[in-house]
Amino acid sequence: MGLWLRAARLLLRPRPMPGPGPKRPRSAMAPRIGTHNGTFHCDEALACYLLRLLPQYRDAEIIRTREPQLLSECDVVVDVGGEYDPQKHRYDHHQRSFAQSMHCLRPDKPWKTKLSSAGLVYFHFGSQILASLLGLKEEDPVVQVLYDKLYENFVEEIDAIDNGIAQWDGEPRYAMTTNLSARVGYLNPRWNDMDQDTEAGFRKAMELVGGEFRDRLDYYHRTWLPAHTLVEEAIQKRFKVDPSGEILVFSQGGCPWKEHLFSLELELGVEKPIKFVLYTDQNGQWRVQCVPAGLHTFQNRLSLPEEWRGVRDEALSQISGIPGCVFVHASGFIGGNRTQEGALRMAQSTLARQTGSDTPSS
Numbered sequence: 001m002g003l004w005l006r007a008a009r010l011l012l013r014p015r016p017m018p019g020p021g022p023k024r025p026r027s028a029m030a031p032r033i034g035t036h037n038g039t040f041h042c043d044e045a046l047a048c049y050l051l052r053l054l055p056q057y058r059d060a061e062i063i064r065t066r067e068p069q070l071l072s073e074c075d076v077v078v079d080v081g082g083e084y085d086p087q088k089h090r091y092d093h094h095q096r097s098f099a100q101s102m103h104c105l106r107p108d109k110p111w112k113t114k115l116s117s118a119g120l121v122y123f124h125f126g127s128q129i130l131a132s133l134l135g136l137k138e139e140d141p142v143v144q145v146l147y148d149k150l151y152e153n154f155v156e157e158i159d160a161i162d163n164g165i166a167q168w169d170g171e172p173r174y175a176m177t178t179n180l181s182a183r184v185g186y187l188n189p190r191w192n193d194m195d196q197d198t199e200a201g202f203r204k205a206m207e208l209v210g211g212e213f214r215d216r217l218d219y220y221h222r223t224w225l226p227a228h229t230l231v232e233e234a235i236q237k238r239f240k241v242d243p244s245g246e247i248l249v250f251s252q253g254g255c256p257w258k259e260h261l262f263s264l265e266l267e268l269g270v271e272k273p274i275k276f277v278l279y280t281d282q283n284g285q286w287r288v289q290c291v292p293a294g295l296h297t298f299q300n301r302l303s304l305p306e307e308w309r310g311v312r313d314e315a316l317s318q319i320s321g322i323p324g325c326v327f328v329h330a331s332g333f334i335g336g337n338r339t340q341e342g343a344l345r346m347a348q349s350t351l352a353r354q355t356g357s358d359t360p361s362s
Contacts, residue, residue, distance in 0.1 A: 030059050034074030034081070035117075037064040039188050040202045042181040042209055043116035043162040044079035046155070047091065049210035050121050051076060053129045064202065079117035091120040093163070102151065111151065116162040122155045133214070134221060142225065149220050154213065157181070180212060227255040232264055238274065246275040247347045249340070253279035253287070259295060275302045276347040278340065285326060286343035289334045303332035304350055322346055 033051055035044045051057045063074055071077050076089040083090040084098055092098070093116055102111040105123060115123065122129075127147050131138040134146075160167070161181040176182075187201040187208070234248040241247050250257065257277060265273065277289050290300035308320055308328040316325035322345045326336035337343040 030061050031057055031076075032063050032074040033057060033060045034063045034065065034071045034077040036066050036080035038066075038198060040064075040184070040198055040205055041079075041162055042158050042184040042205070043118040045184055045202065045205035046118040046158060046209040046213065047078040047116075047121040049206045049213070050118070050125065050129055051078070053132065054125060055132075062202075064199065078121060084120065086124055091117050091124075093117060093120060102156075109148070109151075111156055113156050113160045113165060114163045116159040118162070119151075119155055119159040122151060126151070126155075130217065133217060142221070145225065146217065146220055149224070150213075150217060153220075154216050180209060184208060224256050224259075227257060228260045228264075230255050231257050231260040232268075234277075235261070235264055235268060235270065235274070241278075241344070242348060242351075244351055245270075245272055246351060247344065248274055248277045249344075250277060250279040253281060255279075258292065261291065262295065273301055275351065278343045278347065280340075281336070286337050286340050287334060288337070288343040288346045290332070292333075298331070298333070300333055302350060302354055304328050304335050304346065305353060306332065308332070308335065320346065320349065322349065 033048055035048060048062055052060055057076070060075070063070060065071060066080060068081075071081050076091070077083075078091045079093070081090055081092045082095045083092055084095070084100065093100075093114070098114075100115050100120075101113055102109040102115065102119070102123060104112075105115075113119075127138045127143055130136075130146055130150070131140065131143050134140075134143065136143050157179065158181055159165075161179070184205045187205050188198060189196045189201065230250060230252060231248075234250050238245045238248055241249050248261075261274060261277075264270070274291050277291065279287055279289075281287050288304070290303055293299040293301055305320075305328075308316060309332045310328070310330040311319060312327045313325065316328060317323055322337070322342055324338035324342040325346070326338060328335035328346075335343070335346055337346060
């Protein structure tokens, strides 16, 4: 189901976000958010940052301790305490009885990664936080689409890393040491530092994860979401580009198109998978890019011809028989031409080779 259709249907349902809103402080004192002291991690840093985006906790003091008495006096506790109870605003995930995922708590959501404290806070308050940051109502379909997008492409990774869930079975081909969770980890004191105080580092971690969360939200809201319309328009006009319907032309280059293309192919019932997209680069020249076989693969549905790869300019034009060629990448996933007509002919020629035709479609 397409993102926009899902968002529209969400509007027709009763609001499913569980749990009451955060309780008011018991006194005139600033509210308190409790989390553990010592070595800190990305999940509680993000959980604390997200909570402080809520009006009720905007001025909250963060208490970092493992002392049960001090935690019991906090208005909300994350990542410590051995208890998940949203009625009491306790959001720990370390107890043996805890196995909750987004899908467990909301069966209409597909993600089955065990939640960390970040995921728990996002689950309960994410829609409210996004609506506030975007100046929209919680039930706005834009909020619902971005809620899913931010979980799948930001929060779930933090949940998985904190819970020790690998992306794949077996040994990876290379190490990933620059993800957000790793960068938070490097803010902890080194084992051989004389000063082992973690308070300043934790506050740096909150700013780091909070800044990246807001930057990602801004990107998805102002860049990723508008691209949906551009990709849909290109799909609707594809047969005007080439009779095969397997080549798209984007009216504006640089948009994030891949995820929208895959979802729209399903939503619109596109029978023949699209093979190429054409768009202008920053220099006003044209690119022809192969559509990958999936979102997370470097394999293409159809790559540019092998004999073109790594060849440039006039030599490429002579080999291909297409004027104005600029380059084809050595892996065959993208090429360039000085004109739209030339880029189109590069895509058409590649399609013709696949079908065994002597001449490209016109």
